Amino acid sequence: MLDWLGTVLTESPPPDLLRLAAVPVFAWAAYRDVRTRRVPNATWLPLALLGIALLAWDVARVSAGDLPGGLVARERFYLRVALSLGMVGSIGYLFYYFGGFGGADAKALIVLAVLFPTFPTYYLPAASLPLTRTTVGVFSLTVLSNTVIVGAAYPVAVTLRNALSGHLAPIMFIGRPIRAEEATAEYGSLLQTPGGFTRRGLDLDALRMYLRWRGTTLTAVRENPERLRDPASLPDDPAPPGDGSIPESGELAVEGDDEATADGGRRGEAGGGGDAQAATGGGGDYDDPWGAGAFLDDIEGSAYGTTAEGLRDGLDVLAEADVVWISPGMPFIVPMFVALVVSLVYGDLFFELVSLLV
Template sequence: MLPLLINAIVLLVTLLYGCREDIRERAVPVVMWYPAVAIGIPMLIWFWYSVITSGSLPYMMPLIPLILFFVVAFYLFTRFHLMGMADTKALILITVLVPCFPFGPLTGYPLFGFPPYVFLPFSALFNAVVLNLLLPVAFFIMNLVKGNKAPLPYLFLGYPVKGETIADEFGIVMEHFEETDGNLSRSFIPVGAAIRDMLAGGKRVYTKSLKENPNQYKKELELYKKAGTVWISYGVPFLIPITAGFLTALVLGDFFMALLSLFMP
């Protein structure tokens, strides 16, 4: 499993760098993926050559349809705008370059310990989804610790940032501001209205837009500075949970099996 271990290490370094760029620049450079592909393909050839020459191909064959299914599924996620391009590239590379565990995780291999149940991409994706679902709880605890005050739903959905540096943050503005005769008024945008507006393609204010089009949002930026702080929804790029899911799957194993074990005798 040495070739898969090399691919896992190279891909993990690539993903960590991608997370850094996604947070700082709100975009992942395409060239970032080239080294992982250049190293990954020879390692993949080495892996499958070893499988064939060792006589293990019949046991590993179930991985092939799984790889094809997941690659097509991830492509369709992007095609129908359910996932960003960088997220899709990350998941496809994980699926193709590290199709199974390069070593036994701390909790052991999922289920029976042989293909297709050692399919690492599923474990990485499931772990990523679980970690992503835990984010609202993490933000709620953070807001309580910091003493941030807002209606209860917003404590789970966001946090306050400095108005003068809001363009450097990552998320969507959760408040509405108006200035009348020098008096600034503010109110939280109702959660239901915000969701309906987003699905309808309405004018939600993204911090990314503030950074890329400051002239277009000159009035809003001035109001945010006067307000001092502005609540924004957390905008953690999904590439971060993907990276965390990949790392936890490699080291700890499958969260799905951990959850399943709670209900098994």
């Protein structure tokens, strides 16, 4: 064991050893992403600064001729750095810009592009890691392709689980069923509307924001749907919506619980609304059912891209259904962390699969 560790520490390039600091940071970020779907921005800045410093170190080494292969090797190094920063880094930004990634996912990929532009090398007594290398030689691209492969295994597992448990539906390949009353304890998106299945349903973070804003609970929505569908039942002084995250306790705390009515109606008599104004009987037609439009107009931001119609559809489903389908909501940083470890040890899975087929 000591011989193995001594070889790694004494024979491997120092910049590559320092790059291993990314592994525990990505492990922590993956854990945070699973538990809270929130990764602080401060997570990525130290890694980005480390990547810039190590890249400058590598450039100095290459410029000084400390790289086997002469001019050709130097040209390949600069090309690989350009591809990593220009292509992989841009992919992270563009996916975030067009809504394909969350902010943390994009930052993580950009950090990888800066920190691992080329393949690192870790010498063992009888081998060196990664065990395989690509001809392209852009390590951040290897991590990205491995992330796609690792991430693809999750929907397969979800599908098998649904099939084995007897939950057969057109949406079984991308979703899983839960009890409707438990929706506020889950991350992901609702995959249903009153008209059927959808790929772009209500974001459950936005649902928690809405419930907190109007000082009510999903239980109240299910017990009093007609009353809460009436916008006249909105509180006079809505609470801050928060960011939609699930508290560590797992319980959705509601601002002003001591003032809120049991069914989430107006607080007290201020504004003259009260029960008389809110009670219209079942089945009424409203300009703004559930107060969805008022919620989005009142809060700062867009509630994760939620529209008033999407919020209304989601509330209609959750108010009536016993079982609903939601997206698994697997954070992208989780397969990215697994892919980083696989890439450091083995190399590029996709490249090896293609090599076997050719």
